[in-house]
Amino acid sequence: MEQIRVKKSPLQRAKITLSVLVLIIVAACSKVEGEPSQLTRAQDGSKIQVVSTIGMITDVVQEVGGDEVEAIGLMGPGVDPHLYKASQGDMTRMDQADMIFYGGLHLEGKMTEIFEKLERKKPTVAVSRDIDTSALRSGEDAGGTQYDPHIWFNVKHWISATETIRDALVSYDQANADLYKANADKYIKQLEELDEEVRTAITEIPEAGRVLVTAHDAFGYFGEAYGIKVMGLQGISTAAEYGSKDVSELRDYLVENKIKAVFVESSIPTKSMEAVIAGAKEKGHAVEIGGELYSDSLGEPGSDADTYIKMVRHNVSTIVNALK
Structure with a gap:
């Protein structure tokens, strides 16, 4: 028997097309809702x-x-963050990352604009952000920006940075909040002990010999x-150049x-x-190199x-042994 085909009107065809589109959208939304959210990112077995x-x-x-967490560092031993330029590989790593942490206060110089753009896409956190500005050193008098970015040289400031990192991780991955808080508490206790160790x-x-002379003004x-x-x-x-006047004055x-x-x-460079x-030798005064300090990077x-x-212990030991 020959099948009878009923020709559909343009209005009927439009209704069918609309129904199909609605089904596709509903299916897509259901899939998104079923995928792991950022707050449960670590629960799927992969690291942040x-x-x-x-x-x-x-x-x-x-x-x-x-x-x-898988911690990926961009700047290795001996790298100067003030002059660092992000490579294409760095850009790819940051683009693929779940979170980004940086020093802030223009420590990373030319990368500042990159971080400001990334903040719109993902958690991008300056670890110095929660330190009260009244506790920050001015950087303008020493040829820098508004504030001195070398906050890690005061261990108490680094405790604040640790708390900022903890809070950002807790916010991103609430499922493991207790772990991050416990780890931070343990580490902060070590930092508090370190602070007392340095003072002692x-x-x-x-007292008369407590003068630390270094290559750049990082130890303020x-x-x-x-x-x-x-x-x-x-x-x-x-990035600030020194001249013959700076050398002669020092x-x-x-x-x-x-x-x-x-x-x-x-x-x-030394x-x-x-x-x-x-220059001091020409004037009859012998000066020695007391040792190598780590200022803007860790050791190998x-x-x-x-x-x-x-790093802090190495620096303090080097300074004390040379000046005491």
Whole structure:
């Protein structure tokens, strides 16, 4: 028997098409609702991908995040964050990350605009954001930006940074909030003990000899917190050039005050301080390099400065042994 085909009107065809589209949209929405949300991201067995800039931040992220987080650092040992330019690989890592942590206060210089754009897409957190501005050092007087970004040199400021990282992880992954809080509490206790340890160690240096001369003005928070005068050849940012006047002024200070040791930094070439030492020698005053300090980066993996706590201990031990 021949099948009879009924021709549908344009209105009927439009209704059928609309019905099909509605079914597709409903199915798509159901799929989205059934997928893991950000708040339960870690429950599907995968780790939260966290990208951070300097090694000190990466270290804290790993301490607080524990097994739920994969901490990916962009800047390795000896890297200067003030001059760092993001590579294409860095951009890909940040684009694929679940969260991003950075220093803030223009520590990362040219990357600041990148972070501001990423904030619109995903949690992008400056770890310095919760420190009261009244506790921040001015950076403008030392050739930098509004505030000095080297907050980790005051251990109490680094406790604040740890709390900021903890709170951001808790907000993102509430399912593991208790873990992040417990890890942070344990780490903060270690930092509190470190803070007291540093205060005690500095007292071993005779008061008149508590002068720390470094390649750039990164240790200001350290000096304020622990009672030691700090001088740097360059300004707060290594992007600021130093000239012959800076070298001669620092040389004269060393000679007049009989300072016997200066310090080089792992992320800055030693030639700047060698020029100061040579100038002092010409004036009949011997100055030695007291050792290498870690300012803007951690040490190589396996070294005595490959974590934040170990870095602080290395610096303090080096300073005390050279000046006491």
